[in-house]
Amino acid sequence: MFNPQKATGEWQTLDARHHLHSFTDPTLIESEGSRIIVRAEGSTVWDNDGREILDCMAGLWCVNIGYGRRELSDAAAAQMALLPYYNNHFQSASPPMIELAARLAGLTPDTINHFAFANSGSEANDAIARLARQFWQLQGRVTKRTIISRTMAYHGSTVMGSALGGMPHMHAMDGGVSNEVVHIAHPHWYLYGEGLSRDEFGLKAARALEDKILELGAENVCAFIGEPVQGAGGVIDPPSTYWPEIQRICKQYDILLIADEVICGFGRTGSWFGSQTLGIQPDFMPMAKGLSSGYLPVAAVGIHDRVYNVLADGGHLAHGYTYSGHPVACAVALANIDIIENEGLVARVRDDIGPYFMAALDKLVDSSPIVGERRGIGMMAALQLVKNKDTRELPTLTDNASIFCRDYCYNEGLIVRAVGPSIVLSPPLIYTHAEVDQTVDILGRALDATAKKLGV
Numbered sequence: 001m002f003n004p005q006k007a008t009g010e011w012q013t014l015d016a017r018h019h020l021h022s023f024t025d026p027t028l029i030e031s032e033g034s035r036i037i038v039r040a041e042g043s044t045v046w047d048n049d050g051r052e053i054l055d056c057m058a059g060l061w062c063v064n065i066g067y068g069r070r071e072l073s074d075a076a077a078a079q080m081a082l083l084p085y086y087n088n089h090f091q092s093a094s095p096p097m098i099e100l101a102a103r104l105a106g107l108t109p110d111t112i113n114h115f116a117f118a119n120s121g122s123e124a125n126d127a128i129a130r131l132a133r134q135f136w137q138l139q140g141r142v143t144k145r146t147i148i149s150r151t152m153a154y155h156g157s158t159v160m161g162s163a164l165g166g167m168p169h170m171h172a173m174d175g176g177v178s179n180e181v182v183h184i185a186h187p188h189w190y191l192y193g194e195g196l197s198r199d200e201f202g203l204k205a206a207r208a209l210e211d212k213i214l215e216l217g218a219e220n221v222c223a224f225i226g227e228p229v230q231g232a233g234g235v236i237d238p239p240s241t242y243w244p245e246i247q248r249i250c251k252q253y254d255i256l257l258i259a260d261e262v263i264c265g266f267g268r269t270g271s272w273f274g275s276q277t278l279g280i281q282p283d284f285m286p287m288a289k290g291l292s293s294g295y296l297p298v299a300a301v302g303i304h305d306r307v308y309n310v311l312a313d314g315g316h317l318a319h320g321y322t323y324s325g326h327p328v329a330c331a332v333a334l335a336n337i338d339i340i341e342n343e344g345l346v347a348r349v350r351d352d353i354g355p356y357f358m359a360a361l362d363k364l365v366d367s368s369p370i371v372g373e374r375r376g377i378g379m380m381a382a383l384q385l386v387k388n389k390d391t392r393e394l395p396t397l398t399d400n401a402s403i404f405c406r407d408y409c410y411n412e413g414l415i416v417r418a419v420g421p422s423i424v425l426s427p428p429l430i431y432t433h434a435e436v437d438q439t440v441d442i443l444g445r446a447l448d449a450t451a452k453k454l455g456v
């Protein structure tokens with residue numbers, strides 16, 4: 001077994017020498033070194049020097065049940081000893097994947113009863129692009145190929161995932177958007193809703209989908225994809241009028257609706273799925289992150305009966321991954337779902353810690369001169385940083401406000417994320433009231449320091 005005990009400097013040197021990080025500037029790894037996290041318990045992580053840090057991002061939006069749950073490591077060990085691997089190709093299956101699919105059918109909307117497996121949210125969305133186009137192809141409607149997404153959407157980092165996403169810096173990397181994906185504006189009322197109530201703006205933002213369909217011709221449009229609440233784009237919870245209108249438009253023009261539940265699923269919004277919180281009836285539901293609370297990589301795609309029936313009639317399905325339905329990952333996901341269920345974490349988010357968290361953050365909107373609005377629902381939230389609350393003037397890149405604020409928090413023992421000019425928060429669903437208080441305390445001081453730096 002490898003020896004995990006090394007001085008931080010040694011890890012950093014090795015890391016800089018051999019490891020290409022995700023979403024990181026490699027020169028920073030060389031000049032400053034990476035943060036070496038070595039263990040975790042509950043909502044707290046420890047770095048290699050024994051420093052304790054409160055993780056208000058639940059890893060990457062995924063550790064819903066918190067760290068260190070023995071039930072999951074025990075489930076992994078038992079399954080690994082019994083059957084460490086088998087595939088689901090060529091008419092094969094193993095009990096954990098069957099049980100997980102059945103379990104998910106009980107949690108998702110009644111119309112969703114079949115599940116395809118993958119190992120990440122990106123792979124789940126790749127699979128959906130293939131399955132959705134196949135759905136139309138099998139019905140002879142071969143031109144229905146274009147998928148409509150939104151700016152600032154995040155749907156993963158594979159070729160298809162990044163094309164579906166609406167992140168300009170990711171599109172730039174492979175030379176622009178491709179793969180027959182187009183984007184409409186995301187429903188960010190605070191930035192784009194000038195002169196409109198939230199509800200009016202929600203309808204207007206949704207009708208951009210109708211305009212785009214009419215422009216492309218419905219006969220060329222395969223699907224619309226959206227996160228119920230956009231996560232990595234800055235926790236953008238749409239007005240309540242938005243999704244019902246999107247639903248109407250998809251139905252009217254015969255467009256498949258994909259609700260990307262990779263962050264919103266498994267309790268984060270106060271229901272099992274964001275689709276339930278926001279009243280969406282999707283044709284495809286990709287899920288990952290909270291499915292195993294990040295303990296092992298596993299993803300699933302919920303498929304509406306009407307889509308499944310067409311795909312099933314199409315005969316041999318030319319799709320799958322070596323690790324689709326990996327037995328150990330599925331066993332861990334089942335243990336994770338047990339904990340969410342047995343400990344009532346979904347109701348806790350809806351009725352207790354979620355409202356407490358939001359109310360605590362709302363106080364920062366009142367007290368800080370640089371917080372324009374608080375967005376979010378359940379246990380995902382964002383604070384919009386501004387230089388002027390009246391004019392909604394945003395800090396510029398050179399103001400470096402959100403990154404300064406984030407780094408201040410980290411140095412004080414709190415992990416938050418900077419997304420453009422917003423601070424984003426997504427703690428484990430087991431976060432305690434005391435941890436919310438501690439978060440808001442550190443964040444309040446960080447915002448004061450940021451305001452001072454901005455001269456506000």
Ligand SMILES: *Cc1c(COP(=O)(O)O)cnc(C)c1O
Nearest residue numbers: 120121122154155156260262263
């Ligand atoms: C994280 C994320 C993905 C991609 O998941 P990976 O496991 O990183 O591939 C897709 N969709 C959404 C909404 C996400 O937040």
